[in-house]
Amino acid sequence: MLRLPKFRYLQPKSVAEAVRMVSDGGPDALFVAGGTDLYPNMKRRQQVPKVVIGLAQLKQLRTTKGKPAQGMVLGAGLTLTEVAEDRRIQHAYPVVSKAAELISTPLLRNMGSIGGNLLLDTRCNYYDQNYEWRKGINFCMKKDGQICWVAPSSPRCWAVQSSDSAPVMVAIGAQVKLISSSGERLLPVAELYNDDGIHHLNKRPDELLTEIHLPPTNGWRATYWKLRRRGSFDFPVLGVATCLRLTGDGTVEHAKIVLGGIGSCPIEATLSEKAIIGKRLTEETVHDAAEAAYSPVKPLDNTDFATYWRKHMARYYVACTLRELGGLPQGLPHPETENSVPALRVFSSGPFS
């Protein structure tokens, strides 16, 4: 079986102690919350911290504060189950609880945290492999090797940002609070990510993520559609988070359409947004927005599914999110029949669920 490498485990009693421990530990120290990302990575020797600082016992990270009207604040240590099942979140931020509920499996959601989810390592079929397997291709740029197997002539790593909550938080304009021994800062989630599979986080290793600040609920509505092979377990190979504010007559006055699981960071589909801003959502405008999502999406062969199909699905999913938010029926009338074709069971929970 696969075993964890040896490491020292520290359990801080407060945020301050956690921050101190990590700065003492230097580059060899890492935080762990649920461990559902870090421990598998350690077993595969993708990450080999000498010191692991456990956050699960920190009560401060497990609180929910504030009112929706001013914006709620979620502790980074809340488990995904807690986020998915919290009545207030379900009510005020259904897109957040929905995204949390679509992550992995019930058992993993009981362990995995929302903060850990935002900080999830990027993923790639050449990287998320055992040490022995990676040795067989002489490793890759992201860990222990020289080149990128996905794009061998490329100077960078294209590992995929695969968190379900990341595109949602970017789309709704959430912020994160980062604390280190040198102070604290509040950062828009959109700025947390870099378009680089290795340096994918705009965060220093010694910074502790403590809070996620959700925006005030002032009339926007959002949804998230996740594409994956199976109805449970699987990471997204495409996630579309769409956040809109409509005027009284249905005109789109604000739009954020963010694609996850398709590049090294959440990708904003600005052309799609442009296609609908100032217009009402009709089959035509939805179509235009969906078409505009096609070209920015450049999936590479390092996740599940054929790349051209994932690209196609970006168009389809953008349309689905807009139809959902615009109250339009899903599915197009088919020329061969008079009936409209139902979009079969692909509603946000994955194609096969």
Add this chain to the structure above:
Amino acid sequence: MGGANGAERKDLRVIGKPHRKVDAASKVTGQTKYADDLVLPRMLYTKILRSTVPHGRILKLDTSKAESHPGVKLVLLGKDLPIPYGALPVSEDEHPLAIGKVRMMGDPVAAVAAVDEDVATEALDLIDVEYELLPAISSIQAALDTPEPRIHEYGEYGNIHRRQAYEFGDVEVGFAEADFIREDVTFYEGSTHLALEQHASVAQFGHDGKLTLWTCTQDPHYLHRSLAKVLGLPQNHVRVIATTNGGGFGGKCDPFAHEIIVSKLAMMTGRPVKICLTREEVFYCHRGRHPVLMSTKTGFKKDGTITAMHHRTFLDGGAYGGHGVASTFYTGVLQPTTYKIKRYKFEAVRVFTNKAPCGPKRGHGTPQPRFAQEIQMDKIAEQLGLDPAEMRKKHLIPPNSLTVNWLRVGTMGLGKCIDKVVEGSNWKERFRKLPYGKGIGLACSGYMTGAGTPIYWNSMPHSGVQLKLDRSGGATVFCGSAEIGQGSDSILAYIVAEVLGIDPFDIRVVTADTDLTPVDLGSYSSRVTLMTGNAAIQAAERAKGMLIQAVSAKLEVPADRLVFADRRVFDSENPEKGVTFVEAVWLAEAKFGTLGTVGSYKPAPAPGKFKGSGVGPSPAYSYTAAVAEVEVNPETGIVVVPRVWIAHDIGQCINPVLVMGQIEGSVYMGLGEALMEEMTYRGNRNVVHKFPSFLEYKSPTTMEMCDVITYLIEDQDSNGPFGAKEAGQGPQLPVAPAIANAIYDAVGVRIDEVPITPDKVLKAIRAKAKGQEGRYGPTVFPRCDMPASIFVPTPEEGGDGKAVERQPVLA
């Protein structure tokens, strides 16, 4: 055996009832010990260093640093185990550790025994290996195009492992009789077993010079032979104990390198040695479904009569022989068991590639050709404007007949199976009548209940049972069969309980221990219930005979009036008059001495007498029909299977719940192969396996599993115990083609290969929308020189089952 094997019994008390499995409680409470649960004092742990290149010569192998690493006891190399082995005597092409050459990524190169797994793992990195890279082959076409370098020095030529060509009756005559001829090229991707339990073994070498190996194997007997051979030990000094398998599905049939390695290490270190493979290593052991490219040319008349079929297959065998020669036969030999085919030609080629070796997975070699045939039947029906269910029913192989290729079919319930699923699915109202995007499809199959011949030639029984009765009234059944979750231990208890009139839970079952139990060939080819069952009936009947004599003398009741039931032996005409079962045993032991009987079973000789006729014959064939319902999203190509109706001709259920479990499990596995499972490699990246993990090798979860509506058709077969036939493999066969046929019904496109992924469906839908052929699948079939066919006149033509020199067809 003879007769109806207990089938004449009317009031069955145990057989056919949904009893609990004898091992159920210990499994659900965690008491069952799997191989990895075993811990022995002073035990060492092993890790295997594996090849990091797909094909190469070993130039340098320096283990000195690893040997001196603290905690390392021994480093084992290929030269320590020079004798080759393999599942089949015709292709013993494996060594436990590479000798001079590696043939795939993951090939074992060296093994370290150390005080714990961490130390053994550390030592692997201290072994210095240098390879000279050889060109690697990763596809059927590449194997045909690349005769040099050869992956193995044996085989036909180049990288062709095996060619087989058979012709039963002159197919050209058959094609000339046809109204129509169509040829379809199809592809069935490889897939793996994905048993939950990763392979594990523990070996111990005693001071008496005897070796014991605990291991999760499906075939302890064959492993026993291979171990003795490779280790150079007398067979009677080797003991194999098959621990309960946490799933097998064919993946634990071959003798494996790690089993031999721990044995050798135990011999050399004098300490018990254990190994438990990682999931990635299990993917390298593989022996799963062969990727098969097929061409099926069929001549048929307006009413669907098949006048001739020429079926050709190419198998991507991977790096070793394994069971591959048998798999090659199975890509053709069972085609004629369902519908009448007047003349049949079958040509098959297995190639070597630098990938994990393929072998037996549920259905062994037959789901692929069944897929080809059943989707072609759907196309033929469409072409002829016939209902595919009706058309199939019209041309069924009759019961008690010989197929064109000399297989003897006994009971044949496929017609009834078709009726059941047609009725259950409301087929007549729905086929071709559902709205666009929804569809239903039908497919059928036939499968063997046990191979008629053993893997190595011998004329001994295929299964043996010993039965011991003791003064406590206890009965212990000893049998070599291996419990892999299918319920083989329970079957023995049910059958002995039925014959002796006691409770199945009164019986102790001792299985799969080559020292203690008589040989059973193993848990493969759906043979276990039929063969161990018949052997158990014989042993139990013999014991019963002794009890009858003793009780009859004591009670002065004629032997033929004695009944065994409710733990009593009594007079059928005066049920009050009787003795308890314990008393009966006492009386018999007093009369005959210590009580023990044996039973054994061997299938009747097959009617075919040509070279190669040993593959295909079986004591009985099971039949299955399935209707799948699908929903296809034409905008995405995503296919959902909400429901499958499946009817299985089981002969007689020994336990209906276990039969249903096998059928539902088969549907599950068929669904996975139909929609998502694939063993894929990156040919341009050192032929690495794309995703040897449970997360990224996609297999359905409970969320994808469809509803299954099962119908059991019981028509007792005189060769089966109480009339039973198999359930473990046959029901998988129709699932994938039924889904493919349903997709055509839903959106009018043909997907002629599995897995049927959404991108393929979408491509076909788009092609159709553009006015092109609405199809996705292979378009070319490679060329390969074939030897002249072994020509066998058909039974209908008055043949005698022997091959003949082919008479040239008159011009």
